[in-house]
Amino acid sequence: MDPASLIAAALSLAAAYSLVALGFVLVLSMTGAVNFAQGDLVVAGGFMAVAVLAIIPDGPWMMPLVVLPLTLLVMAVGGVAFGALAYLPLARRSAPTIFLASIAVAMMIQNGLLGLFGPAPRSTPPLLSGGPVDLPGFSLDRQTLAVLVVAGGLLLAAGLILTRTRFGLRLRAVAEDSDMAAAMGVPVAVVRLATFALAAALAGAAGLMLAHQFFLTPADGAGFMLKAYIAATLGGWGRLSGAIMGACVIALLETAGAALLGFVAAEALLYGLVIVLLVVRPGGLLGEKSGERP
Numbered sequence: 001m002d003p004a005s006l007i008a009a010a011l012s013l014a015a016a017y018s019l020v021a022l023g024f025v026l027v028l029s030m031t032g033a034v035n036f037a038q039g040d041l042v043v044a045g046g047f048m049a050v051a052v053l054a055i056i057p058d059g060p061w062m063m064p065l066v067v068l069p070l071t072l073l074v075m076a077v078g079g080v081a082f083g084a085l086a087y088l089p090l091a092r093r094s095a096p097t098i099f100l101a102s103i104a105v106a107m108m109i110q111n112g113l114l115g116l117f118g119p120a121p122r123s124t125p126p127l128l129s130g131g132p133v134d135l136p137g138f139s140l141d142r143q144t145l146a147v148l149v150v151a152g153g154l155l156l157a158a159g160l161i162l163t164r165t166r167f168g169l170r171l172r173a174v175a176e177d178s179d180m181a182a183a184m185g186v187p188v189a190v191v192r193l194a195t196f197a198l199a200a201a202l203a204g205a206a207g208l209m210l211a212h213q214f215f216l217t218p219a220d221g222a223g224f225m226l227k228a229y230i231a232a233t234l235g236g237w238g239r240l241s242g243a244i245m246g247a248c249v250i251a252l253l254e255t256a257g258a259a260l261l262g263f264v265a266a267e268a269l270l271y272g273l274v275i276v277l278l279v280v281r282p283g284g285l286l287g288e289k290s291g292e293r294p
Contacts, residue, residue, distance in 0.1 A: 032098075
């Protein structure tokens with residue numbers, strides 16, 4: 001693989017992983033507990049796209065104009081259901097209790113997908129099909145370009161929502177002190193459900209993109225969940241920008257390591273780096289935002 005193709009592949013994977021990591025840290029900041037189901041939401045997004053394509057015939061612009069919006073919408077609704085049924089009734093309970101509830105949801109998603117689609121790996125078409133796009137000095141295939149544009153747009157939109165809107169202000173207030181936010185008139189339950197919706201939609205979009213790059217099975221959620229956890233650890237626990245940075249590091253190590261050393265060695269290199277980082281800089285690259293890890 002030439003250097004330009006390697007960089008393009010790493011950026012494409014980093015964009016998808018960043019969506020997963022951002023959703024993971026959003027729920028972590030809101031609940032104070034690890035959402036073990038985040039990886040299974042990624043897989044659910046990929047299979048959602050597979051289901052839509054089984055009903056609607058594929059076409060040149062079907063993926064970006066129909067399948068992607070439908071996946072985002074359905075996953076957001078699923079995120080609200082997740083939050084309403086598995087989090088809100090336990091909101092006052094301890095972080096381990098919420099963590100166990102998320103494991104139960106993950107198992108429900110995994111077994112539901114297994115029952116509906118079976119254990120065989122599934123894939124989706126590229127977001128954009130066709131030949132490479134010629135840019136100054138190099139060419140970029142249309143799928144990579146589409147992933148960068150869509151994922152970059154979603155990350156930008158999420159960033160604007162979190163920093164430039166009243167919802168973002170309320171989300172930060174609830175994450176800091178939910179009791180004080182409620183006393184100030186913030187609808188805490190609504191904000192929490194909206195956070196679950198946003199996290200699930202981001203996971204679904206990532207799943208649609210990753211389902212083209214990797215063949216997905218219903219059991220793949222734990223791997224993506226682990227990547228999100230590592231991204232949060234690398235970047236700095238509880239930091240949104242740190243999670244995106246951590247996702248980029250993971251994607252770069254995976255892509256470069258697989259090209260130079262093979263996939264298995266790349267995985268070993270990644271986990272080895274995590275151990276080294278935990279030893280020399282336990283707070284992550286940007287430092288921890290909170291002092292206690294769930």
